[in-house]
Amino acid sequence: MGIWSGLIGGRTLDGDVERVRRLLASGDLEGARKAADKAAEKWPGASALRDVSAAVRRAQAHARIQELTARIAASGEAVDYDELASVYLSAGLREERLRLLERYAAAHGNLAAPHRLLGEAALDEFFLDFRVRDGRRAIDHLLKAGMLQADALEPRLLLAEVYFAIGADRALLGQAAAIERLAGDDDVLKPVVATLRAAAAPTANESIDALLAKVEVAGALARDPSEWSSRKRQGIAAAADGALVTRNLARLVRDEVAEQAVAVDRAGEVLATAGGKAADAAEESEAAAEGEAKAAEPTSGLAGVARAVARTVRTQVRELEMGSFRRCVVEGPFGVMVVAEAAGGVVAARARRGTDPHRLAERLETAVEGIRGRKS
Amino acid sequence: MKAILEDLNQRLGARGSLVVTRDGLPVCAVLGTATPNDRLDRLAAMGAAILSDVRRSLAAAGLDEFTQCEVAAEQGKVVLVAAGPTYLVVLVGPRIEIGPGSVEIRSAARQIEKAAVLATA
Numbered sequence: 001m002g003i004w005s006g007l008i009g010g011r012t013l014d015g016d017v018e019r020v021r022r023l024l025a026s027g028d029l030e031g032a033r034k035a036a037d038k039a040a041e042k043w044p045g046a047s048a049l050r051d052v053s054a055a056v057r058r059a060q061a062h063a064r065i066q067e068l069t070a071r072i073a074a075s076g077e078a079v080d081y082d083e084l085a086s087v088y089l090s091a092g093l094r095e096e097r098l099r100l101l102e103r104y105a106a107a108h109g110n111l112a113a114p115h116r117l118l119g120e121a122a123l124d125e126f127f128l129d130f131r132v133r134d135g136r137r138a139i140d141h142l143l144k145a146g147m148l149q150a151d152a153l154e155p156r157l158l159l160a161e162v163y164f165a166i167g168a169d170r171a172l173l174g175q176a177a178a179i180e181r182l183a184g185d186d187d188v189l190k191p192v193v194a195t196l197r198a199a200a201a202p203t204a205n206e207s208i209d210a211l212l213a214k215v216e217v218a219g220a221l222a223r224d225p226s227e228w229s230s231r232k233r234q235g236i237a238a239a240a241d242g243a244l245v246t247r248n249l250a251r252l253v254r255d256e257v258a259e260q261a262v263a264v265d266r267a268g269e270v271l272a273t274a275g276g277k278a279a280d281a282a283e284e285s286e287a288a289a290e291g292e293a294k295a296a297e298p299t300s301g302l303a304g305v306a307r308a309v310a311r312t313v314r315t316q317v318r319e320l321e322m323g324s325f326r327r328c329v330v331e332g333p334f335g336v337m338v339v340a341e342a343a344g345g346v347v348a349a350r351a352r353r354g355t356d357p358h359r360l361a362e363r364l365e366t367a368v369e370g371i372r373g374r375k376s
Numbered sequence: 377m378k379a380i381l382e383d384l385n386q387r388l389g390a391r392g393s394l395v396v397t398r399d400g401l402p403v404c405a406v407l408g409t410a411t412p413n414d415r416l417d418r419l420a421a422m423g424a425a426i427l428s429d430v431r432r433s434l435a436a437a438g439l440d441e442f443t444q445c446e447v448a449a450e451q452g453k454v455v456l457v458a459a460g461p462t463y464l465v466v467l468v469g470p471r472i473e474i475g476p477g478s479v480e481i482r483s484a485a486r487q488i489e490k491a492a493v494l495a496t497a
Contacts, residue, residue: 301437308429316422323450
C-alpha cells in the first residue's frame, strides 16, 4: 500500500495533494510549501491544489505570527513590529495590523516609521468608510512622522492625499510647498505639485475636524485623490463596470430571485439598478415636477435603505468591534430586503415575503463579486 | 422582562440582549460576561441608529415599518425584532446560525410585547 501510494503519489493530482496534506499535518510547513509549489507547476489551475496551497500559506502565516508575537513580547524590537505588521498585511488581517501598529507607535514613539505606518494604515481605513476618527488618527501620526523625519517625502504625500480628499485647501497648499521643497526637481512629482496647487483655493481659516466630519456625514469625498495619487479607487466602481453590474442585477430580477436590485458605491452613488424602475421613474418625475430639492438624489426606496445601511450600520458595527460588515436583512409587510457588502460598496435587493434572505444575499454578492473575480 | 432576556441568552448562547423603545432608549438589558457593561450604551446606540435610519428610509419610500432586521458582521450578529411598542435586540456570536425567525427570539419577543403592554396599561 505504502509502495503503491508512493508510486501513484508522484503521478496523479490526488497523490500530490495528499502529499502536501501529509507534510502540512506533520508540521513541515516549508516542505509542504515546496511540494505545493512543485505540484502547482504540474497541475496549474487545479482547485484542490489551490485550496491546499492556501491552507499551507495560512499555516505559515499563523506560525510566523506566533513567533513574532512571542519575540515582541520578549524584547519589543522595532524590526519585529515591522515584520509582523507586514505579515498581517499580506494575510489581510487589517484590524490586527492596526492594533499592532498602535502598540508599535506607543513603544517606539521616537521613531518615524511606526507613525508613518500607523498613519498610512489609518488612512486606508479612512478611505474605506470615511470615519472622522480614522482620518484624524491618520493626520496626527503622519504629521508626527513628518516632524521626526523632516526630509521624508512619504508622510507629506499621504497628508496631501487626505487634505486633497477632504478639501482642506490651506493644509494642502502647505504640503504642496513641502513636497516641492523636498523633491521639486523630481519629474514625477512636478505634475503632482502642480495638480495640488491648481486644486487648492487659498483660504484664511479651515477646520480639519469639521471637514472630516463633513465627509463622514455626506459619505463622499470632496475630491478623488486617485486622480493624481497612486491610491487605487476602491469599491464597486473600480471593480467592475456599471453595465456588467446592471446586467447581473437584471438577471436576478428576470430569474425572479428579486423584484428589485441596486448597487451603491461606497460614496453612496447608485451605480446600477434593476427592476421597479417604473415606480421609481414615476416617483422621480413627480418629485421633479414639484421642483423639490431631493430631485438630485435617486428616490428609490431600496437605494435609500442601502445608503442608510452603508452609512450608519457599517459604522455602528465597527464601533461595536464586530469586525467588518457583511449583510443586513430587513423583513416586513413589504417583503424581504437584503443589503450586503460587495466589492467595497453595497448591493441591495428586495424580494417577495418568504424569500430565503441568505440565498438572496449570496446571489447578490455573486452578481458583483463574481465580476470582480473575472476581471482580476 | 429581565428574566425573559436571561432565559433567551441562555437558550441561544447569546452575548446579550436588550429591549429598546422605538426611539432607541434602552428599557432593559442583560449582557453576558463576554460583553462588558460599558458596551450597553453602544449596543443601544446601534439599535437606535438602525431603527431610526432604516425606518426613515422605509417611510421615505412609502413602505411599512419593518418587523425584523438582522445585521451580520465578521465577528457577530445583531438581531432586531419588533415586540409591540418596543424592539428586542439580540447580540450573538458569528458561529451561531440564528436569525430573526428563530423560535426562541420570536417567543421572547411575544413575551416582551405582553409585558410591555401590561406595563403601559
